[in-house]
Amino acid sequence: MATTLVVVSLLTLIILGARLIKYFGLAAQGNLDVSILFSIIGFRLPEFLILILPLGFFIALMLVFGRLYVDHEMAVLNGSGVSKHGLARLLIPTSIAFLIAHMLLLTWISPWGLRQFYQLYSTQSVRAGFDLVRPQEFIQAGSYTIYAGSLSQDRKNLKDIFIYQRADRDSRPDTMILAKEATRIETSDSGASVVDLIQGRRYEIYPTTAKYTKTEFQSYRIRIQSDKEARYSSNEVEGLTMSTLWAGRENPVVLSELGWRIFMPFSMFVALILAVGLSEVTPRQGRYIRLFPAILIFASMVVCLIAIKTRMSKGEVGVWAYPAVLLFYAIFGAIFSRKQKFAPKIKKRIQRARS
Template structure:
């Protein structure tokens, strides 16, 4: 029976994976057709995204397989024969302990190690591909966009690494601090306000702290820097000028340079933040969640706790699945095994959705991280009641009836 459950789990898992990856694959093919993704990296990205889907699909596939196998045993009256032979349904479930433990370890590896590694590797490929696509799209006398940069090139070499007559415009969002790659303050020369006409001096006296700043850099040529780090892209600009212009302001800063290095894309930050929680390993997350590091804010601490609780709670679905499937698969004669399949799936999915919703609730600080424990224990208690509730009620009724008969007989004997 263990082999039958394992084979059914594999079939259901393959079907669900194809269903889930179908839409994603079509979208990737569309991106590749537009030239924004190398077709040779298509299946690599899908492979990296596979743990992301398997961490939720694997428990569901295992539960559906258990419902199908045990449901068939009840419908074909095989379970009645097995029980008559002295083998209870609880013992049948215990015979699958090696399979359950193997799936528990596999699910733990997926949620704790596999998914963060896959998401991190996939994001790295997308960053490299976006940058490669941006430089491949460079055309003379045309503007291209790469993030918050707008690049204009007069001419370029065959390998797209030597650029001539470069215009680089960087747009900074409102209330964002200045970039770290600005020119030194001692090299900047502010245009004197006294040299401006009187009719344009007045608008510049307002507070500029909330004004967005655009940086315009002009250079005769530029070269792409070989940094050796796939996460960093830099350009060396030669013989040019750099301007800082504030929106709505007539005062600007300017500086001349012979050589100026600018960073287009930076390496991912090692500091744990709310944006990179899913890509972090367990070690950094544990340090942030337990407050052993000073880096990060309160929001980062809550997000780390929610992510850790989510990763550690998912493997317990493999334990809850057989505990729920054994009693829910039982059907009466002529009912059919499909009668309880869909309600049982809804009950099991509600447990998975509860874990997902707790991740967001813990990250926002609405509930404690110990809510994961109470949710898992609650579904285990429900499963134990479904397995033993009827039997316990039957035994209590038999004991109550026996006690009543004993009291009646003792009363009659005294009379």
């Protein structure tokens, strides 16, 4: 368990580092508020652990079993009547503990974190238009492009404003607004920003034609609504609760997510079976010689499960494909772990057939 925690922590740091670089890039472009970076990482951490935890457990098993072989401890145990399969049986309670933890991540913690992430991101996408405005830089927030010549310290008063809004349909015109000053209005609605524009002009532009309309105003109030709120609603199946998924299991997309959450935790048992067979080495070989090929085999199983999830969402395969893949790799691991018994028998049969 200690080795698993170390491996999982290391892999998590690597993944988080890559994600942080991505989010810092968005923040540098003005598309993300720096103050919510670590909140986003915290909400998405359970999602990362869904794939990291089984891989970390498998790598830890490979390292521990490999060390038993290299340090001759496995030979002593075998001579004392304890086989590698006996050691594997002793690890079943540990595997069950990791299976329960993984199941909690899949069914409750990760969906909750994703819902919080979507809510935070959709709310921030509205505020970003004005909270992240920097003098003399263009900032994009959804369908809006915003520019300010200068702004006050509290970011409520802006000078020399330019706002361009793309139309949501081809038949509707784009909107361009030029104003000398803008003042933000505090509202209880967290899904929109309300701004009063002073002394400006409003243009309605049809990009494919020379047609446009112009309106001058002394005061004009604009309400910028988030266009991401609808995207991150109940359609995001990865953030839905188990009860919601079960109620909509007739939908192939929902059924693929439901099957993923039910069968993915059993990869812990498959990891134990594979590690028993793939970790066997001689002391001269070292315990790392089979680590990389074993990781590729286990990773191929995870990739197959992810591919099944994608194919199921398109209605190409049924939910039976999840247990089929797990069973295939479990049988492969069981056969490989018995090679010492099977190899001599197969060799004798080949010799008899030749004679």
